[in-house]
Amino acid sequence: MVKETGLHCACSTRQNLAGICARTAGTIRRCIPLAFTPWIALVFFLIDAHAETGGVTREKSVAITFDDLPHANAGDDGADQPSAQSIQDANARILAALGDHKAPAIGFVVESKARAVGPVAKDILKDWTGPRLTLGNHTFSHADTNTLDIAGIKREIVDGEKTTRRTLKAAGKDLRFLRFPYNHTVDTPEKQKAIAALAAKLGYTIAASTIDTSNDVFDRAYERALAENDTEAAHRIRTAYLMHTQQQIAYYADLNEQVLGYEPPAIMLLHVNRLNADAIKGILSLFEESGPGFITLEKAQADAAYRRPLSYTTKYGPMWGYRWAKDRSVRIDGSLEREPPEWIVSYGE
Numbered sequence: 001m002v003k004e005t006g007l008h009c010a011c012s013t014r015q016n017l018a019g020i021c022a023r024t025a026g027t028i029r030r031c032i033p034l035a036f037t038p039w040i041a042l043v044f045f046l047i048d049a050h051a052e053t054g055g056v057t058r059e060k061s062v063a064i065t066f067d068d069l070p071h072a073n074a075g076d077d078g079a080d081q082p083s084a085q086s087i088q089d090a091n092a093r094i095l096a097a098l099g100d101h102k103a104p105a106i107g108f109v110v111e112s113k114a115r116a117v118g119p120v121a122k123d124i125l126k127d128w129t130g131p132r133l134t135l136g137n138h139t140f141s142h143a144d145t146n147t148l149d150i151a152g153i154k155r156e157i158v159d160g161e162k163t164t165r166r167t168l169k170a171a172g173k174d175l176r177f178l179r180f181p182y183n184h185t186v187d188t189p190e191k192q193k194a195i196a197a198l199a200a201k202l203g204y205t206i207a208a209s210t211i212d213t214s215n216d217v218f219d220r221a222y223e224r225a226l227a228e229n230d231t232e233a234a235h236r237i238r239t240a241y242l243m244h245t246q247q248q249i250a251y252y253a254d255l256n257e258q259v260l261g262y263e264p265p266a267i268m269l270l271h272v273n274r275l276n277a278d279a280i281k282g283i284l285s286l287f288e289e290s291g292p293g294f295i296t297l298e299k300a301q302a303d304a305a306y307r308r309p310l311s312y313t314t315k316y317g318p319m320w321g322y323r324w325a326k327d328r329s330v331r332i333d334g335s336l337e338r339e340p341p342e343w344i345v346s347y348g349e
């Protein structure tokens, strides 16, 4: 089992730097034979983009997803365990904001965290089955699939769905989505093939994500400020987080459009923690100000970009824009992605 005290599920900045996010130098371009003239290449690019969009003009949209329910910091080792009241409060404020903004959302549950939280977890998860809401499976113990064989991954999936499936069934809803911890979607073609077959057999769709805000990095700093009753620092961290989120929304929209030739429905990756409980209203407002309408994850992943199976495999957890770039041999300049400010990183260490 991988300890939760470090990175959570996102494609972390450090993982990006080490891996697939492939911060290659140079401008974005399609890889085409040198014999092709630029004009012919442009025609091919437009045909490709038109094929993926189906020639349809799309409205901008985003699906909101939360990982590590009932709470990202529940069940971790260490003395900073959130209280049951704090966990209830964080979920209640997130759900209230989603309701106010009429934003559909899905919460991915870690079964071991639900058990660590105790009986109150059932009430919290039930609240996530209300209007426009649903739950997904985020495995039993938040284990890293890179460290497991297929049998181990199957156990994590099957054991991870117990409370979630029961809660959804009571609400008359189906369990459909699975998201692997750290967005590690297995690291070899052989495992990828086996996992695709296993997920299909168990009735799951693998959840994608396209916007990463490094919210675990900001949350570590935020938790320190709150622990020290430093309200001024907490305010500065929240402000920096919203600014970084705004930059990341724009960055990934641009990345996806350059890779695919159009902007597919975005999928926002967040975690249930105190930072997001305090910042969610601001995050939802950022989307409303920049245009995208809120849709369900199911509707987002009905887009052609998500329906086309990925052939690229990696041991890291990059956002889908980077994966689409690899699959389509589109060279990108990942160095353009902003990192969280250094003072945030060092303050949270």
Ligand SMILES: [Zn+2]
Pocket: 008, 009, 010, 067, 068, 138, 142, 181, 182
């Ligand atoms: Zn996670």
